[in-house]
Amino acid sequence: MDLRSWLGFLESQNRVVIHEGPWDLTHMVASRLTEYDGQKTVIFRDGDRVLVGNTFNSRSELAQSIGAQDAKVLHSRYRDALAQPLVPYQSNAEDAPVLTVRESSVRLDSLPAPLHHARDSGAYITASIAISRDPDTGIQNWSIHRLQINDAQTLGILILPRHLAIMVAKAEQRDEDLPVALVVGLPPGYLLASQAITPYGVDEATIASSLLGSPIAVVPSPLYGIEVPAESEYLLEGRIIAHARDLEGPFGEFPRTYGSRSPRPVVKIDAIYHRESPIFQTILPASREHLLLGAIPREVAILNAMSQVSPNVEDVILTLASGCRYHAVAQITPRHAGEAKNAMLAAFAGVNEVKRVIVVDSDINIHDPEDVEWAVATRVQPDRDIVVVSGALGSALDPSATPDGVTSKWAIDATIPVGVDKARFEKITVPSNNVVGD
Ligand SMILES: Cc1cc2nc3c(=O)[nH]c(=O)nc-3n(C[C@H](O)[C@H](O)[C@H](O)COP(=O)(O)O)c2cc1C
Ligand SMILES: [Mn+2]
Secondary structure, rough: OOOOHHHHHHOOOEEEEEEEOOOOEEEEEHHHHHHHHOOOOOEEEOOEHHHEEEOOOHHHHHHHHHOOHHHHHHHHHHHHHHHHOOOOOEEEEEOOOHHOOEEEOHHHHOOOOOOOOOOOOOOOOOEEEEEEEEEOOOEEEEEEEEEEEOOOOOEEEOOOOOEEEEEEEEHHHHOOOOOEEEEOOOOHHHHHHHOOOOOOOOOHHHHHHHHHOOOOEEEOOOOHHHOOOOOOOEEEEEEEEEEEOOOOOOOOOOOOOOOOOEEEEEEEEEEEEEEOOOEOOOOOOOOOOHHHHHHHHHHHHHHHHHHOOOOEEEEEOOOOOOOOOOOEEEEOOOOOOOOHHHHHHHHHHHHHOOEEEEEEEEEEOOOHHHHHHHHHHHHOOHHHHHEEEEEEEEEOOOOEEEEEEEOEEEEOOOOOOOOHHHHHHHHOOOOOOOOOOO
């Protein structure tokens, strides 16, 4: 499955809005994507030039994109993909669609990269997977990074302290540039695989392969030999320049606030390749698409961590209002007094960004914020059921945390205490009336 076939499927299901004719990259594209966020994929078509956003709009569409029928199996499918990685398939350069055309010169400013939010510093590439190799082991890593177009050949990049940051530090220690391949235009499963939470040294290409159900085709990038998905629409090959820093940001981010303007690493692009009539992809920051890509791997990590201390963790979600990062709601059936508290602390250990976790019983619908609030209203005694942890590591993009992301965290146990009479807590219902009216 490539981006084209996924878009074709969405069109056949009437889930696409097509904008024909010239588009304006200054806020017009972002405003159409905002209008249809959570509802429709938007394709902007101007002759040969094509731009797409909102490539999925819900958990169920994301599930469909990896061949699953139901959003309910997203977590188990993701967990299985992490447990059973699959080695990609090596394709020939001649068969790789992404290598069809090499641009005669590098003109990043001619890519259809939109200016998204009001105070953004400029046009950004937001839907590229950055692929780099560890300078010692050669093992590759995939991650998505916001990329500010500085000029025709360079990009500013935000690299939070995860795997790519380790590679950059290793290269800079040797005063060497770090080769990087930026691929744009892939179906949701690839992007979801890039968000995997794994130990350093796991190649996310192996997770994409298992998540999609068969080895993905990869091809060495012509200049630096980085293995890239052959089905990509665009490939930008370049280097993260050793020790170079330039101002990047501000940029509207997933918490619906702006990330700061600061000196950040610089990518020099050396060559651009693409398919015939390539489709450029953008992810509107803070859109459903952006938030859900991060949600699934984090929910799986929280589920795993909580399950270590409580065997009856049924389900976890990260709420949309918290950017699918900061607020978790977990459904558990505690067997022992205090077990729910241990499980909540495990959620913090599972994912750094989680700032508040609420645990509820299995009769509460964690996808319904009103039902969760009902549980908090009727089952919580604040002096007994709230735990506050000070000075923990959270998200640097949370404006209320320190610039390094140090934050306090809170956990709310909204489960019915073990051993009390549950009848007092039972939700009222109206019995179904089977009499059919005349
Ligand atoms: C649309 C989107 C944009 C993102 N932008 C950034 C970014 O600018 N910088 C960053 O460090 N992580 C960003 N991320 C998160 C990383 O891609 C993600 O945490 C990834 O799993 C990190 O990979 P790693 O574990 O191999 O380091 C973004 C994620 C998405 C979905
Ligand atoms: Mn990684």
